[in-house]
Amino acid sequence: MARLGMVNMLASLAAQEAERGFAARVWENEALRDLFLEVTAAYDEALAGRLSGVLSTDSSDLSLSALDALNAELRIVLIALHEAVEARGDRPLNRRVLELYIQMAHARRLELPAALGG
């Protein structure tokens, strides 16, 4: 019974992912591209090259796998950008990245079925 309950819960999560997962991925990818576009000029050549490079990646494929592949590229560059922001002590941009993390996590939030108190 416990295993069946777990499978039912996974079905509930899958339903939420089907309903909101695509939109969450498209939103996050766009948010990251917007951020990179805005800050590229402010950072050194190597990082700017990575930022502009990922900005030129094709984003027209809306399949889940393509969205995730693009998201992986963008997230790797985001990690590099945040490292550079921290090294430079760029407090306004650090604040913006931390706020973006909250938004990213919220966009992908899953809810537990009400039966579990979710």
Added chain:
Amino acid sequence: MTAAGAPTALCDRLAAYLTRVRAKETAVEGLARISGGASRETYRFDAVTGGRREPLILRRDPPGSLIETDRRLEFLAIRSFEGKGVAAPRTVALEVEGAELERPFFIMERLEGATGSIFGAEPYGPHAGVIGETFFSMLGKIAGESVEGLPINEAADCPAPADCWRRELDYWSGVIDADEEHPQPIVRAAIRRLRRAPPPPATKIAVVHGDYRSGNFLHDGQGAIVAVLDWEMAHLGDPLEDLAWAMDPLWRKPGDARVSGMIGEEEAIAIWSATSGLEVDRTAFEWWRLFASVKAQAIWISSAKAWKEGGFAEPILAFSGWYTARRQDEILAHRLAFVGGLT
């Protein structure tokens, strides 16, 4: 096969083992596999020796595991707290070579009780307050115990007080390096933050249970905790590690200010401090709170990988690598904002 998929061969071998070590004919009844712990096979059974029935638990390494040190550590950690008021089950036997059961295992007393649903709204009903007081009092006793002479000292490395944080962070960030399948910028930022601003040295070296939380103890439905379980990540280290882990927001319903739906955070800290005799350095505690979420996320990342590599067979791994990983990211993002002065 016996009930719930325990092989008859295992039943016979277990009976042969107990008969040999007790030098008295022992029967094994009701052997059944149950869920328990993250990486061990766990079975419940009754041993019947000379008409005396003894409810027991068998914990055996999975096939291919050669980590006998971990098995021994878990056993010795439990043994360290027998009879010390923290509801550690009585240990019965340890066989690091496997003996009749082929793989390393140990046997301990089986205690009956209920677990609270980690994510439920009211996992402990009207007894939440008294269970919470006992829960943090027991953790305080574990933290306050002098490690000198404890059985766990036979097998556990003892870090220098200034190195506790680094050892744990190196280990769990290494797990993320090894198992991450999709880039995780939030936990990466948390790891960098932890390295940039390490905590002060531990005020004492204590036994750290390693997974002391809601869902890892049994209660009797009347407000008493009857067993503290899942000692498999036990080690020696900074006792604030356990306190922070127990208080991670993951173990409570989102929006519930109570620790694990039991008692308030400040009350929990006060009880722990009074029982352990240890002051809580708030700077150090905040470090360990962020670390707790990093460690948890490492476990969920590993769960997602194990689910895929295991042929999508274990639903609990999917749940851990999916819902809990997403929830942990939210917790991490908010805690990063907090330590970064945003909230």
